[in-house]
Amino acid sequence: MNQFIFTLSIILSSLILRAQDRPNIIWINGDDLGAELSCYGNPDVKTPNMDQLAIQGTRFTSAYSNASVCSASRSSMITGMYPTAINCQDHRTINRTELPEGIPTIVEYFQNAGYFCTNASAKNWDKKGKEDYNFLDKVNYDGTDWKQRAKDQPFFAQVQISDPHRSFHHDAENPINPKTVKSLPKCYPDHPLLKADWAWYLESVQHCDHYVGEILKRIEAEGLAENTIVILFGDHGRPHLRDKQFLYEGGIKIPLIIRYPNKIKANKIDNQLVSLVDVAATSLQLAGIAVPDYMHGQVFLGEKAEKREYIYAFRQRTGDAADNIRSICDGKYKLIWNRMPNTPWMQLSSYKKLQYPAFTLYQQLYKEGKLNDAYKQFMAPARPEIELFDLEKDPMELNNLASNKNYKSVKEKLFEKLSNKMEEFERNLILESDETISQAKATSAVYFKESMEKRNLNEHISNSDLLKYWENLLLKP
Incomplete structure (x- = not known):
């Protein structure tokens, strides 16, 4: 022993x-x-x-x-x-x-x-x-x-x-x-x-x-x-x-x-x-x-x-902004698959409305006709199902090549790879029910209301007045 x-x-x-x-x-x-x-x-x-x-x-x-x-x-x-x-x-x-x-x-x-x-x-x-x-x-x-x-x-x-x-x-x-x-x-x-x-x-x-x-x-x-x-x-x-x-x-x-x-x-x-x-x-x-x-x-x-x-990336609901996006990138080209294309880029995100001055600025400039074309596309009421970008020529991803026939083979190759991989990558995914998403939206609304009250602002404030808040905070001498 x-x-x-x-x-x-x-x-x-x-x-x-x-x-x-x-x-x-x-x-x-x-x-x-x-x-x-x-x-x-x-x-x-x-x-x-x-x-x-x-x-x-x-x-x-x-x-x-x-x-x-x-x-x-x-x-x-x-x-x-x-x-x-x-x-x-x-x-x-x-x-x-x-x-x-x-x-x-x-x-x-x-x-x-x-x-x-x-x-x-x-x-x-x-x-x-x-x-x-x-x-x-x-x-x-x-x-x-x-x-x-x-x-x-x-x-x-x-x-x-x-x-x-x-x-x-x-x-x-x-x-x-x-x-x-x-x-x-x-x-x-x-x-x-x-x-x-x-x-x-x-x-x-x-x-x-x-x-x-x-x-x-x-x-x-x-x-x-x-x-x-x-x-x-x-x-x-x-x-x-x-x-x-x-x-x-x-x-x-x-x-x-x-x-x-x-x-x-x-x-x-x-x-x-x-x-x-x-x-x-x-x-x-x-x-x-x-x-x-x-x-x-x-x-x-x-x-x-x-x-x-390849780089794969995933986006689902964040706060009250429900979404479903997947992407694949080979270093030169990136393909983004918007699986909820009828959802606008600028759907309400209480977090972004509260924290990002750009969220309000974009809406105000767009209303006034002052948002240039390159940026105005982000205000569209719907998105294309597929976005394709040449990251070497267009690192800001402003020029969607998905409908450009010269890039058809690139799009098809990347989309086939991405869609096939989803079977493996989403094996344990459970989509949220409408009730759960409604719960998330309600929670976000409370968060937004309480946070605005701490700023002495009304939750229903207009974009022009909320923009004045940001200007006073960020542009004061």
Whole structure:
């Protein structure tokens, strides 16, 4: 018996040693963080900490979330599965279900391999960070801070940064002058109100960068840098009218920067297609943990890296805005499938009406006949079922090529691929009933009414008066 115990102790010690040799992994997740960083070419923003991380690691130029709203995206990234495959496609799902049998979160895989798993707010390490998962299963994190782990135990940590999610925050140290911003995307009119809102967003990106700097300093101070993989990304694209909640580039394109000293090349630019669903699989692989075959995520680093051919993205109900959109992109062309084409782009979204000045501005300019053709199409009462864009020639996705005969073969190829894949990707999708959607609309209406009351505004305010509110807030001297 003593010999058995001795032998067992040797085996356990060996396992513990191997666990200690494994790298720590930290996900830094910026809420609504688009690719508007200085290292990604934005001339207006100051992001020295994320820029430095890019110099020390690899910056991915073609990284995408697979959902354009936080809860669907976060449910996907923590499982390595597309949101429709785990019935997590509707934002803050009302009728939540458990994850399909045999599909746990990756937290369980890390814990089974001896990792200490945490989830913290970057603004308070004693506070649990944002989860926003659309499933019933509880994710049992071991704590909020890796300092709570056993000595030398490897850890998988998520650190959640709430910026640049609206409401935005000004940066008093590095204010951005709205009158001089050069980076307002050309999918938006060059309007003072939109430039002011854009500048405010960029200042919130700078706040995000500040917290990234604090995290990186802590890693260095604790001597963890050499054996810690840092993965920085946004949970989806930027929080603007035509971006978040839609599958255009602004809604799903994200920054992705990975640093792993002496293992991943420093100061490298990687142009391969990467989906946020791939980060789970790649994190497991880097930790020496077998990646389950069922995962939709692919490993994109190391010896077992696979080349991704297509990016898939999904949009369903968000708040009171019910929708059903799918997209596929091969890096050059993107096809968007509007499966509720009679639903306008500008259907009521209480969240956007409350938080986005562009939502009201577009309606007012359109009413006054002042919205140019490129932007006026977003006000149409219905959408085409298929949108097709050449991202190299038309990065703002304003020229739909779906009816252009010169692109017929491209459209047919992408649509066939996308529609065929839906059988697999939507295997566990449960569409919401009309009653559930009505419940979501009622809840959103209450949210809007109460939020407007906090601003001393009436919920039935006219567009012209709501526009004055935004002008007073954003354009005051």
